[in-house]
Amino acid sequence: MPMDLTHNDGVLEPPLAPAMLDDITDGAPGLLPVAALSQPLRIEVPQWPISSPGPDMPETLSLYWGGELVDAKTWYAAINPDELFIDVPTDSLLKEGEFQVTYRVLGYNGVEIGSKPLTLTIDRTAPVLGGDRGRLEFPDLGSQPVTDKFLKDNGEVLRGQVPVYQTFMPGDTIVYYWDDEPLDNTQVGEVTLTSQDAGNPVIIEYDGKMIRERGDGGRYAQYLVRDRAGNSSPVSVPKAVTVDAKPIPRVLPRPEVPLATGSQEQVTLKLVDVDEPVEIRIPGTAVIHPGEPFTVEWAPGLFGEQLLQGVEGVSSYRVAERHVVALSGKTVPLRYTVDGSDGPWWSDVRRVVIEPLPRSSMPIPQLSGTTGTTFSLKQQTRDPAITLAPWKLISQDQWVRIEIRGVSAEGASDLQVMRNHAVTEGELTSGIGATGDATVPLAFLSSLLLGQNFTIEVMVSFDAGRTWPALPNFEPLEITLLA
Structure with a gap:
């Protein structure tokens, strides 16, 4: 019979149900398992x-x-x-x-x-799984396998998205599995939802360490939803996943220089053979994962350095001639670096010896007023000019010195016609002295002994004056001085 509500109601403390669950925020009150x-x-x-x-x-x-x-x-x-x-x-x-x-x-x-x-x-109603019978989705993975790189790029977790299901309530628990065979239902984790999860995609995280420990091959991911009362949904349809997470050794062999001779760590590149930008190749065995930035580094930290940004799928790169000739006579480190998700990686270093241009390949300076190999003072009315044709691999990074060496009554007599002259843009095609800026005073030539030879010597620094050759790197011009 219904109770009578007319006698001192609400005075005594409420009854207790030992079996009921503790209340949670926004959850059902006094929920019974x-x-x-x-x-x-x-x-x-x-x-x-x-x-x-x-x-x-x-x-x-x-x-x-x-x-x-x-x-x-x-x-x-x-x-x-x-x-x-x-x-x-x-x-x-x-x-x-x-x-x-x-x-x-x-x-x-x-x-x-x-x-x-x-x-x-x-509550006796079990949660109802979402579309495709609740099959998990892996938005970050797509159709690719779970690789070592994927796990490293994604914080060592594989995130699965649970399709929206019916009767979401705070306190629902997602119990999830990772199996070698469909529906073996080997539990690897669970996550309990709160009111803050309402209306948001439900994400579960498969631990990367667990995935690696369970090995490579075909795997199956599924889950069930269990509400606070203990009602459980069916297990979702398994999601098939391919795992290939065994780390690939990071092999980064030395870059190759096809024009150079030699096959060991140190090779030789002859400047006389350089007629165009020098090709650098990244070996096909280099382990550079898709999407990883990489850089080819020619002479890192040195004058003449050139950094070439890598392009995915491209193995051939070109170093400009000026960056090659600037290192004439030096041994150049060559490598490539990879900015991987697991930290920066450096390839093995190739050491390239840059063999200077031979003097025989360089132009010989010329002196106006010269007849053959003689210079007659009485035939001159103005200071003679020195000219030098453009040489192979000339660039604006190069500096020029021109000196006259002869013999006077007092002994050896030298004159510096041009000192630390930086090659200009115009001189790339016209050569040195075409504007008449390299002249030899007749007064100096008149101070030399007649019948003796004087020499015009040219030296070029290929690295903007940082280093100079010990001896002239152009063939000298020897002239006999006449009255």
């Missing part, structure tokens, strides 16, 4: 105040479930606290929803008092 619903549900009642039942003045406890009387107990003597409970029969636990549980006490003095309500929730 489905495991507790297969047997009568015990409801405990706190001892009410001023209790003194006797043979002629009994006290009666009545329990109500959703306003309906469940059962009652009567005492004719002092109440044992262990007796302050009433079991709700399983027939009353079949329906889902929220239920108000209250009790009433008819005291020894004939006064009836009601309790505050306890709200309990029964």
Whole structure:
């Protein structure tokens, strides 16, 4: 029968249900585990105040479930606290929803008092998986295999997205599996959702260490959803994944210089053979993963350095001639670097010896007013000019020195006609002295001994004056001085 709501209701403390779960934010109040619903549900009642039942003045406890009387107990003597409970029969636990549980006490003095309500929730409905029978999606992975690089690039996790499912509630738990065979259901993790997850994609993370330990090959990922009450969805349809996560050794062999001679760490590049930008090749065995930036480094840290940004799928690169000739006579380090997700990597170094241009390949300076190999002072009316034709691999990084060496009555006599002259853009095609800026004073030539030879010597620094050759690197011009 329905309870009478007219007598001192809401005075006593609410009843207790030991089986109910603790409440969580935005969760169902007083949720009962489905495991507790297969047997009568015990409801405990706190001892009410001023209790003194006797043979002629009994006290009666009545329990109500959703306003309906469940059962009652009567005492004719002092109440044992262990007796302050009433079991709700399983027939009353079949329906889902929220239920108000209250009790009433008819005291020894004939006064009836009601309790505050306890709200309990029964949920027997299992979550319903989303589309494609809940099959997981791996947005970061797509159709590619799970590789060592993929895991390193993604923080050592494989993220799976759970399709939106029905009856999401805070406290739902995603239990997920990773198997060698479909539906072996080897659990590898679980995640419990909160109210903050409502309306957002549900992401589960497969640990990279676990994936590596379980080995390469075909693998299957699936999950189930279990709500707080203990109702579980079916296991989702497995998602097939290929794992190839065994680390690939980072092999970065030395870059190759096809024009150079030699095959060991040190090779020789002859400048006389250089007629165009010098090709550098990255070996086909180099392990550079897709998407990894890399750079070819010619002479890193030296004058003449050139850094060439790598292009995915391209193995051939070109170093400009000026960057090659600038290192004439030196040994050049050559390598490539890879900016991998697992840190920077450097290739083995190729050492390239740059063999200077032979003097025989360089132009000989010329002196105006010269006849054959003689120079007659009496035939000159102005200071003669020195000219030098453009030479192989000339560039604006180069500096020029021109000196005259002869013999006077006092002994050796030298004159510096041009000192540390930086090659200009115009001189790249016209050569040195075409503008008349390299002349020899007749007064100096007149101070030399007649019948003796004087020499015009040219030296070029290929690295903007940082280093100079020990001897002239152009063939000298020897002239006999006549009256």
